Amino acid sequence: MPTNSSIVDNLREIHARIESACVNSKREVSEVQLLLATKTVKPENIKVALSNNERLIGENKVQEVKEKYEALLSVPHEKHFIGHLQSNKIKEVLRYGVTCIQSLDRLSLAEKLQKRLTFENKHMNVFIQVNTSAEKSKFGVSPDNAISLIKQIAHFDRIHIKGLMTIGLFSADKEKVRECFQLLKQLQQAIISENISNVSMKELSMGMSGDLEIAIEEGATIIRVGTAVFGERAYPDSYYWNENTNNIVQ
Numbered sequence: 001m002p003t004n005s006s007i008v009d010n011l012r013e014i015h016a017r018i019e020s021a022c023v024n025s026k027r028e029v030s031e032v033q034l035l036l037a038t039k040t041v042k043p044e045n046i047k048v049a050l051s052n053n054e055r056l057i058g059e060n061k062v063q064e065v066k067e068k069y070e071a072l073l074s075v076p077h078e079k080h081f082i083g084h085l086q087s088n089k090i091k092e093v094l095r096y097g098v099t100c101i102q103s104l105d106r107l108s109l110a111e112k113l114q115k116r117l118t119f120e121n122k123h124m125n126v127f128i129q130v131n132t133s134a135e136k137s138k139f140g141v142s143p144d145n146a147i148s149l150i151k152q153i154a155h156f157d158r159i160h161i162k163g164l165m166t167i168g169l170f171s172a173d174k175e176k177v178r179e180c181f182q183l184l185k186q187l188q189q190a191i192i193s194e195n196i197s198n199v200s201m202k203e204l205s206m207g208m209s210g211d212l213e214i215a216i217e218e219g220a221t222i223i224r225v226g227t228a229v230f231g232e233r234a235y236p237d238s239y240y241w242n243e244n245t246n247n248i249v250q
């Protein structure tokens, strides 16, 4: 369990890492947003970060979005959904203040989302999640199918594609990790050149605690950081990235 001051110290360290990666790649710090990956993190600890000039959080499980909703109402923030989304949870994602679904990865989910958004007279920003590491355990559309999926989703007038998201390969081999991020960047460029209406490719959400420097060097506009701010989690990440896992109630 992190202390308040360790969260503040960790945030300072993350911003220093972001800054030096930006300097190295000749980018402006303002081009890179920090998203706090808050899975398993209690509202009191999330509030420490939000009170320390952070604004953007990301949750992986609808259950956690719901559980923390009330407690976080008093602090201004923006919330993205970054986990695997089952279509029967769409209603709740819309109810609990999520402003962007970063993990849209299939047409069937987009169809149901469009339907529900129309019914509620709402709109939703999304990123398309791409599986750049070809690991079977990870969600995301394959790079080969991404453009055709995006063209189909672009027809849905309630859904606004704002960019791409990926989880890089888990590997100590930095060049292999870099290849995942380069692939996402190349895909972004290919999609831009298709000029698809209702599709913006401004955002590239990639890079986590261990690989954020590489992601920034390769063009990330949003990095998603959990462990380096809030400490180690009690559950392995596979718990969050695999289907059919039960929700945790803290």
Ligand SMILES: *Cc1c(COP(=O)(O)O)cnc(C)c1O
Binding pocket: 037, 039, 060, 082, 083, 167, 207, 208, 209, 210, 224, 225, 226, 227, 228, 237, 240
């Ligand atoms: C947990 C998680 C992160 C953050 O990972 P850390 O290694 O804890 O920084 C980023 N993206 C997704 C989708 C996650 O589930």
